[in-house]
Amino acid sequence: MPKQARLNGIKAFRTYTIQEAAEITGVSPRTIRNWIANGLLVMDGERPVLIRGDDLRKFIKNQRAERKCETAPDEFYCVSCRKPRKAAERFADCTIIGARVKLTAFCEVCETVISKPITEASIPEIRRTLTLTIKRHETTL
Ligand SMILES: [Zn+2]
Structure with missing residues (x-):
């Protein structure tokens, strides 16, 4: 089970670099890059890559909802x-x-x-x- 990412402290109207996003959520920068590969939105054309706080929050919430989703044994x-x-x-x-x-x-x-x-x-x-x-x-x- 991957480590649970923290939502607290992510400011919706701020942008974060991969490093900053990793620090604030308590996961590795590599995990953040995986999230980007899996659909986490980044700001167009920005170098270094910038992630909006609200996109980051949305992504983590969706991820939690998926995990919580109850599935029967089959x-x-x-x-x-x-x-x-x-x-x-x-x-x-x-x-x-x-x-x-x-x-x-x-x-x-x-x-x-x-x-x-x-x-x-x-x-x-x-x-x-x-x-x-x-x-x-x-x-x-
Ligand atoms: Zn299907």
Whole structure:
């Protein structure tokens, strides 16, 4: 789970450089760059890159809403539909890497790849509603 970004202290009418945005939200500059790649708006043509406080707040709030979005054991949050969706054909891949388990499937509506982390203990329950292809990888250090 990535570190929770802080919202407090972001001023809506200020602009922030990547470094400043990282400091105020408590994440790394690299995370801020990932956010930009994932849709965080930046000001047009400004060098260095400047982010408006209200855009930054909006982005973090959306991100929280997505995380909070409740999904049933056989549902996934689809980033394209922006809704919980079921797996197409009820098929999912279950990838186990060390202690991490991830389910991957296709959205039954738009066919976007959907995935979510699960616990190994929940596999039997998920198997009641989904056909799982389990792939186990040894951890490579
Ligand atoms: Zn979808």
